[in-house]
Amino acid sequence: AYNRVINFGAGPSALPVSVLEEAAQGLLNFRGTGMGVAEISHRSKEFQTFLDEFEASIRTQLAVPPTHRILFTQGGGTAQFSAVVLNLLARYRLLHPERGADETVVDYVVTGSWSKKAAQEAARLGGARVHIAADAREHGGKAFDHIPAHGAYRFSQDPALVYYCENETVDGVEFSHDPASPASFPYHLLPQDTLVPLVADYSSSFMCRPIPRLADHAVIYAGAQKNIGPAGLTILIVREDCIVDVDAAARLGAAPVPLIMSYKTLADSGSLYNTPCVLPIYISGLVIARMEANGGMPHYEEMNKRKAERVYKALDEGEKAGVFRRKVQKGSGSWMNVVFEVLGEGAEKRFLEGAEKLGMKGLKGHRCAGCTCFIQIYMLIHGSHRAQIRWRLVALILL
Numbered sequence: 508a509y510n511r512v513i514n515f516g517a518g519p520s521a522l523p524v525s526v527l528e529e530a531a532q533g534l535l536n537f538r539g540t541g542m543g544v545a546e547i548s549h550r551s552k553e554f555q556t557f558l559d560e561f562e563a564s565i566r567t568q569l570a571v572p573p574t575h576r577i578l579f580t581q582g583g584g585t586a587q588f589s590a591v592v593l594n595l596l597a598r599y600r601l602l603h604p605e606r607g608a609d610e611t612v613v614d615y616v617v618t619g620s621w622s623k624k625a626a627q628e629a630a631r632l633g634g635a636r637v638h639i640a641a642d643a644r645e646h647g648g649k650a651f652d653h654i655p656a657h658g659a660y661r662f663s664q665d666p667a668l669v670y671y672c673e674n675e676t677v678d679g680v681e682f683s684h685d686p687a688s689p690a691s692f693p694y695h696l697l698p699q700d701t702l703v704p705l706v707a708d709y710s711s712s713f714m715c716r717p718i719p720r721l722a723d724h725a726v727i728y729a730g731a732q733k734n735i736g737p738a739g740l741t742i743l744i745v746r747e748d749c750i751v752d753v754d755a756a757a758r759l760g761a762a763p764v765p766l767i768m769s770y771k772t773l774a775d776s777g778s779l780y781n782t783p784c785v786l787p788i789y790i791s792g793l794v795i796a797r798m799e800a801n802g803g804m805p806h807y808e809e810m811n812k813r814k815a816e817r818v819y820k821a822l823d824e825g826e827k828a829g830v831f832r833r834k835v836q837k838g839s840g841s842w843m844n845v846v847f848e849v850l851g852e853g854a855e856k857r858f859l860e861g862a863e864k865l866g867m868k869g870l871k872g873h874r875c876a877g878c879t880c881f882i883q884i885y886m887l888i889h890g891s892h893r894a895q896i897r898w899r900l901v902a903l904i905l906l
């Protein structure tokens with residue numbers, strides 16, 4: 508229906524047709540109000556109820572503990588590159604009023620282009636020294652093609668934040684959720700004597716599976732446009748102690764924080780300090796409601812695991828046949844973004860053309876400086892049953 512192709516774009520990405528159909532109705536008449544969702548006041552009780560339900564669903568599906576608030580904002584992951592630094596430096600200043608910028612350090616784990624960008628933004632903002640706790644390019648290869656082994660990490664004693672990106676969208680590198688894996692996050696190496704402000708960018712893997720050790724995180728954030736809905740909405744999960752009075756911190760010398768970036772502003776206003784992105788919230792809410800109706804997180808985790816296994820199996824076979832080369836080392840491969848090279852003169856072009864003939868678009872990977880173009884398969888978490896069939900199709904054209 509609707510002449511839709513199979514869209515593998517990594518973000519914005521495909522949304523379930525049933526949700527888009529429901530959203531089309533909601534654009535005309537939202538929950539019987541006689542007004543469309545893009546026309547109704549964000550302060551109406553109908554929208555407030557929708558927002559409450561959306562938040563409750565995220566809390567249930569991810570088992571977010573009462574120690575953490577769920578906040579909604581705009582500005583994408585990129586705004587959070589700045590906001591996490593500003594808010595957590597304010598927190599640090601309140602805890603240590605005597606420590607200036609030269610005695611404040613923020614730790615970054617760099618595993619790909621997005622965490623690299625986040626570290627660069629921290630350096631731009633100043634207020635702290637940026638310490639690279641691990642850089643995948645310096646340990647075990649020149650490229651962002653793996654998660655560093657635990658021995659490669661050097662965390663600071665008392666950092667104002669520790670930052671990592673759970674899934675590197677462009678590079679296809681993801682932390683393993685198996686604590687026994689060398690590609691897991693080294694929680695045991697973090698300073699043990701403080702409530703470590705651990706920050707994770709979950710933009711491209713949010714809700715594809717449960718978040719391990721969620722309660723040990725200070726801030727988890729995700730732009731909606733990969734897995735949850737349209738671009739415009741950013742979801743934050745913030746531990747209470749990281750929601751601080753940024754003005755009090757500024758009086759002690761911390762950088763002033765724009766009000767709309769302050770987690771306290773968002774928390775105190777129930778994420779309604781100013782007009783929120785009503786439509787992306789609505790569509791994202793419909794996606795999550797559908798996910799719950801289909802069996803929720805356990806069902807999707809199982810399905811996503813199977814999808815990933817199927818695609819990696821096909822890649823393995825293709826590698827044996829000399830057709831493909833995986834970009835990412837074994838054990839560090841993402842469930843969501845599978846990045847590989849099609850080997851041979853003109854092969855990539857043929858592959859992409861072949862895929863397009865089968866109605867599959869958005870497979871061309873990110874072109875970065877100095878590397879070949881890779882194919883990227885982005886695996887939508889909220890895929891329908893038809894998506895399962897598509898996986899078989901993809902596996903077929905892969906070989």
Ligand code: PMP
Binds near residue numbers: 708709730
């Ligand atoms: N982090 C990750 C992991 C991403 O994939 C992206 C977007 N591709 C961003 C951050 C930046 O997000 P946005 O475009 O929403 O600012």
